[in-house]
Amino acid sequence: MIKSFLKLNLIAIRSLSRDTVRTYCVCTNTCWSCRKPLVTSNKFFCASCGSLQKVKNADFFTLLDVPNTFSVNTSILSSNFRQLQTILHPDKFSQKSDKEKMNSLEWSSLINKAYKTLSIPLERAIYILHKKGISIDEENTSVDPDFLSDVMDLNEQVEEAASTTDLEAIAKSLNSDVDHLYTSLHKYFSSNELDKAKSTLVRLKYLLNIDSVIKQKQLKYKLQ
Structure with missing residues (x-):
């Protein structure tokens, strides 16, 4: 009987849709406003109440939705940057709560920093190496x-x-x-x-x- 019970539960788990499983797996935090679980696939807003969430330590490539590579398509990078600023610019939150106003300022600042870093080839290269644990010494003693x-x-x-x-x-x-x-x-x-x-x-x-x-x-x- 126990084996039959386990078998039925295994079948039920396997029958869950992929999206449902993903949703359960990514709910790792709660919204500051409604206290409901956050789905991390939504970078900025609570799916339940729509509140703008606090800034997280985001990877710049992920934040601006471009491939994690040195050969960045600058046109797509610029387009994605403008779209994000349209959504998250502080002017959009002038009638919102103080918490959302502050979150908007911080997101806007981070997006500006990410765009500046990835749009300048030298800064982009330094950022990629930094992510790999490789730093550029100020003295540059490795030069021949x-x-x-x-x-x-x-x-x-x-x-x-x-x-x-x-x-x-x-x-x-x-x-x-x-x-x-x-x-x-x-x-x-x-x-x-x-x-x-x-x-x-x-x-x-x-x-x-x-x-x-x-x-x-x-x-x-x-x-x-």
């Missing part, structure tokens, strides 16, 4: 001496440049090197060669810093 010597030469050329024409020539060569490094980054992330991605990223940071100095000096010359 030959590259550092080239960087010093470039800095001297920028410092000695006496016109916008000189700076444009340096920038043209520099941009070619930057493009090459970005191509390498795509390759290394795609093949999961994270150590090579880190090394490439460190080089990129050096060159982009020089590019920033060039732009500042070009602006200075134009304003003279």
Whole structure:
């Protein structure tokens, strides 16, 4: 009889729809407003009362609904960002409770941070490596001496440049090197060669810093 009872229960469990099982599995928290279980597939609102929930530590890729990869489709990223801000912008909650107003401000801030991070290739690469437990040292001691010597030469050329024409020539060569490094980054992330991605990223940071100095000096010359 016990075997028959267990068999019937097993059949009943198997007969549950996939959505029903998923709903039971993801209810891990309760709504701050109505105290009913939250379904985590709904990132922002309580399915029962519709209240905007508090901010959670969300993965930026998941938050903006784009694949977790370095090769992000920036058009889709921008579109998803605008849609989220339309839904969660504080102006939409001006007539809501103080709790929802605060939640809206925090969500909006997090979405802005996520978008800024993922829309800038350098920041996106750093974020991906950070998620993998790989940090970029401030001292960047892993850079080989030959590259550092080239960087010093470039800095001297920028410092000695006496016109916008000189700076444009340096920038043209520099941009070619930057493009090459970005191509390498795509390759290394795609093949999961994270150590090579880190090394490439460190080089990129050096060159982009020089590019920033060039732009500042070009602006200075134009304003003279």
